[in-house]
């Protein structure tokens with residue numbers, strides 16, 4: 001083993017020992033969980049009411065001036081240019097996607113729709129990961145917003161999001177991150193988010209998150225086969241319809257997952273069959289920030305690592321000096337030079 005490799009391994013060992021010592025000292029600065037903002041607003045999507053009409057997708061595109069997407073496979077097969085909008089999933093031109101999932105659950109016809117869009121996490125990992133605060137969570141409404149002027153295009157938010165939501169405009173010379181911002185500008189003017197405004201069945205419902213959760217729990221008390229009244233568009237009570245209950249799995253996705261989300265989902269089949277990741281109650285943002293704080297606690301681990309590096313550099317310089325023997329010391333000269 002040469003000295004460089006040996007030194008490198010020593011430094012790594014010092015760094016690892018420092019990290020282990022810091023971790024062993026315990027997460028002294030464990031970050032507290034984030035609470036739902038006081039004026040948190042969101043959406044409740046009920047897959048058992050969704051008919052897959054995609055009016056919400058169309059409304060979303062129109063409200064956000066997003067260009068049409070189309071399935072190039074269909075275009076190739078039929079030899080016509082894309083005049084329809086059929087994205088496979090969220091992409092840089094699609095902020096809201098209704099997907100059809102084969103669930104294999106005969107009691108619900110073997111399929112279910114599911115809405116894909118930003119979940120507006122209570123403790124968003126995208127916000128935690130962004131190094132320049134281009135993504136921020138509104139302290140009142142809880143909407144996770146994006147500032148293109150601050151964004152440096154590092155795409156850490158894409159890696160950090162547990163729902164694979166933020167998309168990058170690879171095809172543009174000055175690309176941005178794109179994702180649903182809960183129609184914040186419309187909401188600020190007293191309008192509904194476009195998806196909730198367009199939905200004819202009440203499957204996509206807008207309102208304060210606490211009231212959406214209460215509505216969700218009301219529905220969890222319904223029994224399959226009975227008829228019930230469902231609000232449409234929002235919880236203000238202005239519009240509703242009657243529908244036959246098909247049954248729910250007994251939980252609301254987003255009530256606790258990753259510390260809670262402001263887009264909530266209900267379904268008749270287990271959520272993992274709809275492609276929703278099974279997540280614990282602790283947000284990833286809290287977990288990663290606690291680990292960082294622990295490692296950097298008192299700057300112990302970085303100081304040890306830095307000290308190791310300084311020592312190695314110092315030693316290399318000293319050894320380099322010793323190797324360069326003084327010309328006045330004949331004993332240190334190479335054999336062949338002494339005989340010149």
Ligand code: SF4
Pocket residue numbers: 117118119120121124125126127144160161162163164165166179
């Ligand atoms: S779903 Fe992803 S992009 Fe949306 S707030 Fe949560 S972490 Fe951020």
Ligand code: SF4
Pocket residue numbers: 059060061063064095096117179180181182183193194195196
């Ligand atoms: S809230 Fe607005 S941006 Fe978000 S999915 Fe609905 S329509 Fe699209």
Ligand code: SF4
Pocket residue numbers: 049050051052053054055056057098113198199200201202203204
């Ligand atoms: S508009 Fe409503 S019913 Fe139609 S696809 Fe969207 S959520 Fe489903």
